[in-house]
Amino acid sequence: MSKKPAAAPTLHKVIMVGSGGVGKSALTLQFMYDEFVEDYEPTKADSYRKKVVLDGEEVQIDILDTAGQEDYAAIRDNYFRSGEGFLCVFSITEPESFDATQEFREQILRVKNDENIPFLLVGNKSDLADKRRVPLEACRDRARAWAVPYVETSAKTRDNVDKAFLMLIREMSRQKLGLPPAPSPAPARRPRCAPPCCCLS
């Protein structure tokens, strides 16, 4: 942090995690540049930085788009160490990616050693509802179990993309401001989170 000048807006470091091919880069690019990339090209590690206005305050968001493939699993620890918030993405058409979220969650918790690290479970590809193979209830159950919000997005239609990122950033800034860290888990979060979640489908 000392590297950056103090005048600079608050920097929030977000890391995209999830299995290969679930749409991490697609979500990132959609958020960053309003662009949907059709062709699939496995990512190694991409870096994006953007200024956004959140609740009247200009903040800078640094997105580290990581590789989902197992080949790069060894270097994840290093990345995770610098992360301040995580978007854990899976594809609702691919149960394996949903299963993999468990491992990512564990790894993050191990590296960060913080139960309350800002974390968002994201079910992507909501536009492919007809190919859905991960039941909505299972997703919600898992999010409840982890005491994290759950959002379903579509990188293709930009559905809930901004919302997912902004939710995470809001959480992160709250934590940084020393506000009561993550509001009490499940019972407390549900009423607050329910309305945004209702748009899932």
Added chain:
Amino acid sequence: MGPPPVVTGISPKEGPPGTRVTIRGEFLGTSAIDLIGLKICGCDCLLSAEWKSKNKIVARSGPCKGRGDIIVTTKSGGEGTSTVQFRGYHESIGPVKESAVWVEESIPPAMPWGRRPMSPVSYTPPDPLGLSTEGDDCKFPEEELHELFPDGSGKLSDENFQPGWYLLEHHSNTSYEDLKAGMVFLQRKVEGQKEGQLSFLKANTGAVMDQLDRLVLLKNMYEEDQRKNGKEPLPSLQAAIEDSISLADSLFSEILSRKENADKTREALSLLTRHKFLFQLPSSIDRNIRKKEYDLVVNDYTRVKNLFGNTDIKLFQKILAEIDKKIDDLKTRLYNRMKTMPINVQEQTNYIRLLISLNWEGDAAWTAITSRKDYLMSLMNKVKDHFKKKEDQENNEKGKRKVKESENEGSWSTTRMLWCGAACGALSTELNALWPLARRYFAGELGGQPSASERHDSLKEMIIAAVELFSEHMRACLLSGGGGGGGGGLPADAMRARLNANLRDLRETYDALLKLDLPSQPLSIVEKVIFDYRVYGMTVFLQRAHKRVKGLAEKETWKIEEFSDYGAITNLPHLLQTYVTEALSSIHKCVLISGRREGALLAEGSEPANAAQRHIQQILLAFVAALRQLALHHDGDQDFNNTSLSVALDQRLEESQDASRDTSSWQQRLLVAGANAQYTRRVILPAIAAAANQYGFPNPTQALQATKDSLISLESTIAETYLEHKGDPLVGTIEPSMYMGRHRTDADAAVDDARPYVYEIINNLIAVHAEVDSVCGAASSRYVRDICETVCEELARLAACAPPVCTRAAAVQARLEYTLLRRAAADHLTRKAENYLTEALATIPPLENEEDKKRMEELIAGFEKKMELQLASLNCNMETV
């Protein structure tokens, strides 16, 4: 100046040199050319940059190490900034590791001259702790190291070396025990160094000794080398290199030369293929010439001239020369062929065009025209010679048998007709060909120098010469020979047919020439020929008529055809009319009608008109001559048959009378001829004039006038002759018969009747009257009158000569006789005759007494009564006239 570019995204964010990087951001340039700079970690990557959109650039990272900004520079926005960074690192790559960089495996580890690129990165000092490094896989994030040690460095050789960095970088995962062991190792090492140089030498005695040995060995070897090769090692090296070069050369020279040959061959082959057209042209020209496809030859030639005309290549020039020679041959051949007659215009024109397109230096078309003209001339001469020869041959064949006839045929022979036709055909066809050719030539279609001034003149001369030759031949053919008499031996129909045929040929030619639009001069020549021929035809017809009229004399049969108002005539005048009319109608039919653009044959006052006039006059005069001959020439033994003249002087033999009865007697012929002449004069001549008018001839007044005059003179001649032959004997009989009956009358004898001679005179008069009347009819009075006059004259003479009348009776007698005569011939007496009679009466004393007078009247009445029949016969015709 737009906003500066901002890079907000990098994918991937780190990688070895050559990594394909996707750079995202804003205002990254409006187009590919707007992008003028790209630096990744300070390395210029513009060369590999690929501008995708204003938000995206794809590039490859350069050979940078460490973290650095991505700076995009655009023309529109200037130098930009970056919110993200790229980290370049160098992987130690090996055969088993995937790499974007080619790993040279075959390079030996150490080349003698040490050209191996020694990258500073490759030198990694041994780990000071004596521990194995962890490799690149589990790296401690460099960024954090930078944050932890802002002014430090992880490199052992750096001044600002920070051991913590080093440890974190290389031994972040090393266990504490290992680190402690490493610490011990390091301490030992440091202590070893502390013991100083000696201890160092001690510790490394082996190595030092080894080095010294090596140095000595090296020195020895060096010295030996110097001894062996001299101080300069290079010459031997150079020699060796040169040797190797020459050896290599010798080794490869064969192959190289073979290759060179092969290359040359290939080149030659490709040349052949490329210029196949040129190389095959000579043979193709030959082939096309054989096939007579001259157009192809010309095209090929033009093409080859265009393509290779200015070539410098010897081979091509050689082939071109060959082609040129062929073309020259062809040109000569074409030229000769063009000149060679006969040839049709189309073909000739083709040849001319070909020659022109082959750049024939001469004036091909003009030559063609000239040769055509020459051909025409020679053709006409040939035609002439041919027919002349044929004619001669025929003449020789016929000559033995009937020389005359073939001569007579002359210009009307079949041969001549064929000649005429052939010549006409030749002229019209050749001019038909020549003239358009010339016209095209002068129109400039056929090249050459048609503008040359003398060309027009010479062409004109040529055509005129040709036409003149033609006309000369035609004159020779049609207008000569046959002695001008023309077609004596030929029936008129045949002659007319031939004339028509010839004329038609001529006119067709003339028409053809007219159609060609030839200049007027040659046309007028042909027209002149036609005109002359027409005149000739006319002359021939007239001459024919003339000849026939001349022959009329022999044709006279003296058969009296009819009695006209002018007396009995034979068919002679009608024959004349027929002949003349026939001739006129023939002329009218054949030659008088003018063809297209021909002059009128018989224009007023023109030569042919005069000739026609002359000829007609000749014909008519010939007729007169024939009549004259018929009338006045008679055989010696055939004299006037005067048997009827004098009963008393019966001198004729019965036999001669019988003989002359068969044919008509001469006096009859004389009279008939007279009648003919008159008839001709009065009837036939006007008829002929009418016919001439009808057939479009000018009125031959002059000829008619001359003929009329001539006929009148003939008539009078005839009349005189008749009188001479008839009157003389009659008059001669008066005196003897008067005296035979005692002219001297008795003085005492009573006068009771006239003496016989009176009766005789009357009888003779009656006879003459009868004869003349029988022949001449109404025209007889003239003859009778003349005779009466003669008789009266004679009586007057006799009365004057006789002795004066002394007796009364004699006086009465004489008076009676004269009165009677006067009475009898009263109607035929002219004034002159009356005078004669009065004169005769005057010599006689007048009657003195009444008795005598009475007696006289009685006698006259008796006479009238007695001679009533005779008187009537003498006068009856007079009444009828």
